[in-house]
Amino acid sequence: MNGRRPALVLVATPIGNLGDLSARALEELRAADEIAAEDTRRTRALLSAAGVKAGNRLRAVHAHNEQAEARRVVGAIRAGKRVVYVSDAGTPGIADPGERLVRACVAEGCPVEAVPGPSALLAALVSSGLPTSRFRFEGFLPRKGAARTERLAAIAASDSTVVLFESPHRVAATLDDLCRACGAEREVAVARELTKVFEEVVRGPLREVATQAAAGAPARGEHVVVVAPAPAPAAVDDGVLDAAARDALAAGGSARDAAAAVSHGLGVSKRRAYDAVLRVRDGDVRRG
Numbered sequence: 001m002n003g004r005r006p007a008l009v010l011v012a013t014p015i016g017n018l019g020d021l022s023a024r025a026l027e028e029l030r031a032a033d034e035i036a037a038e039d040t041r042r043t044r045a046l047l048s049a050a051g052v053k054a055g056n057r058l059r060a061v062h063a064h065n066e067q068a069e070a071r072r073v074v075g076a077i078r079a080g081k082r083v084v085y086v087s088d089a090g091t092p093g094i095a096d097p098g099e100r101l102v103r104a105c106v107a108e109g110c111p112v113e114a115v116p117g118p119s120a121l122l123a124a125l126v127s128s129g130l131p132t133s134r135f136r137f138e139g140f141l142p143r144k145g146a147a148r149t150e151r152l153a154a155i156a157a158s159d160s161t162v163v164l165f166e167s168p169h170r171v172a173a174t175l176d177d178l179c180r181a182c183g184a185e186r187e188v189a190v191a192r193e194l195t196k197v198f199e200e201v202v203r204g205p206l207r208e209v210a211t212q213a214a215a216g217a218p219a220r221g222e223h224v225v226v227v228a229p230a231p232a233p234a235a236v237d238d239g240v241l242d243a244a245a246r247d248a249l250a251a252g253g254s255a256r257d258a259a260a261a262v263s264h265g266l267g268v269s270k271r272r273a274y275d276a277v278l279r280v281r282d283g284d285v286r287r288g
Contacts, residue, residue: 012117
């Protein structure tokens with residue numbers, strides 16, 4: 001800890017189980033000169049349950065006023081205050097307000113500290129049973145249009161595990177879209193009500209999990225969807241490569257054009273595709 005120096009302090013709060021509020025988080029909440037909160041009503045209830053007096057320290061900082069409030073927070077820190085920021089649940093800035101607040105403080109040279117703790121993203125990832133050494137976080141997908149299609153395609157092609165959030169009323173549709181984009185057999189884990197009494201993690205191929213979600217009534221609570229990486233491409237032997245090169249050359253165009261078509265079609269490197277095109281072309285010329 002950095003003592004009582006003026007700073008913005010990001011404090012992670014429980015995503016369901018009050019027991020996950022750390023001793024350090026409680027200390028910061030008790031001692032803060034100001035507590036900026038995504039929803040002051042929810043934060044007041046949390047403080048009351050934890051035995052922390054809110055007094056007149058609460059200020060609302062949410063998605064709609066974060067930019068304007070950031071300037072005020074910077075002023076408060078410069079005036080010597082220690083300002084704690086909490087979102088409704090979990091770690092601020094992860095699919096929650098807080099990112100712009102941090103950027104404003106960093107830009108103005110104000111210290112920023114973090115009190116780590118609960119995170120639905122990490123809880124779902126580590127309990128999914130899917131690879132955790134490399135992962136990417138997609139937050140909430142766009143609801144429709146080209147932006148959604150592009151993000152789904154990127155998830156399908158990702159060579160690392162992908163984590164995204166979804167609301168209970170849209171999770172069935174999102175799983176169906178993922179099934180079409182990634183293939184029915186891609187492994188997925190869907191977590192909900194994490195750290196709560198009815199915590200559930202459903203694991204299996206996308207086809208089965210999507211079917212199960214579509215058949216049931218919308219479950220309460222935000223869902224975290226963890227999608228397995230794309231399978232490694234199958235090895236392409238020289239016989240298959242040469243046949244593709246011969247077909248590409250027969251279609252006309254330059255050797256470079258044929259190599260580009262082979263590389264794209266078989267997922268091999270451009271260098272290997274070009275070598276195959278030259279090998280086939282030169283071999284056919286000698287035979288001719």
